[in-house]
Amino acid sequence: MKRGSAKTLEKEKGSEKIIALTVNGEDHLVPVEDRDTLLDVLRNRLSLTGAKEGCGTGECGSCTVLVDGKPVLACLTLAVGAVGKEITTIEGIAASGKLSPLQKAFIDHGAVQCGFCSSGMILSATALLSDNAKPSRQDIQKALEGNLCRCTGYNKIIEAIESVKDKK
């Protein structure tokens, strides 16, 4: 970038607009560019770093958040397209600092190792359990097909989800 050139700076920066996003029940006014993904805005503007950027191309699921209760990939969702929708991140799952039963089960079953996939896993499982309170093991596997974990081998994660299902 050429030094001191305001015009170049603007071109480099792109034009921003202010949008209203509802995240974890709170309304936020955030400046965004059209090209910003929901993940960029959550992490960089709202400091909600629970959603991770793994592959950035929609394969790993570590950026999973809930939009209107359904799991989506924040890295492939445009922030400008999320206006007027209810966005839930992992930070919104623990109501007033108390872990959700699913989060607790992940800890109790050792379903967390490096933790990079955990927020996505928990949100995918939260969406599953809200649709289907008693999913079969196969339903759980199908619901988690878009969440890759490189540490646990999945069994403990599935067991954690099954333990919550059994309590319902």
Place this chain on the structure above:
Amino acid sequence: MNLPRFIYHSPSSLKECIATLADKKNSAQVLAGGSDLLVRMKLRLEAPGSLVSLADIPTLKDIVYRPGKGLTIGAGVTLSLLASDAVIRERCPALADAAGLVATNQIRTVATIGGNILQNTRCRYYNRSPLWGMAVSPCFKRNGGLCHVVPRGKRCFAVYQGDLAPLLIALNASVKIVSKKGAEEAPLESLYSGDGKSPFNNLAGKVVEGLTIPEGSLNMLSAYRKYRLRGGIDFPLAGVAVALKLDNGLVQDLRLCLTGVASRPFTVQGAGDAAKGKPLGRELAREEGKLAYAAAHPLANLEGDPAARRSMIRIMTEDILASFMV
């Protein structure tokens, strides 16, 4: 990973959408679910000046069954809705099953049937990062002049890997295309050019509004099978769709369409003629499997071994026909 810059439009009607697309100041591209296009944009394989989102056009989300006319599905219907909708489950369960096999739960939440049938072709030399691209001479699809898969090839051999188009083609589906000049109905098959580099016949300034599966096809037995390395996520390395009409145990009509083996959804010519009037049985399944095998020519442009992918075409064809015998 950043997206390249673009201007975002979100029209609330199809008319407004067509008008925005027609304004050619920027190279405008239609954005449906974005799970295919945004990835290619992130990899800098495409950089449209503006994106016209279909998300706010309510008429694209209808699923309507009209007795005698068939099943009409709006292009904006998401794959998760397609997989679970009661009308689709009742009238065309094979389509609901096929939709459930696409990608992952998160992608099916946003990806649409229109976006799926217009999914771009893929190749191990194309769907790569810009850094990777710097290490290899650009192929046809990267605006170069060669093909790494077929070194003496005169065109791009990137593969069409959509899951729904082969089934919809086997079911004789038609598409409604809307442009500035009005709406036209065309067979779904006519959308595909067969060229890996630009896989669709001219759709500039046009929008696919929806698809119709005719009533006659809804009464057929139909199924789709998909071969992939993992049980989820993956694109089909090979896929087979069959639609079959029986009359007193004898085949009246049979249509066979493949995916993952050519630059377009590939209809197996002669599959119907070979089966007409014959009883549905093991022998017919073997014969159709051989026909599908002979017609499929997968190349070394995807992860799997082409010979294994070709064999899977035969096996899946036989498997589908065997499932109809029960």
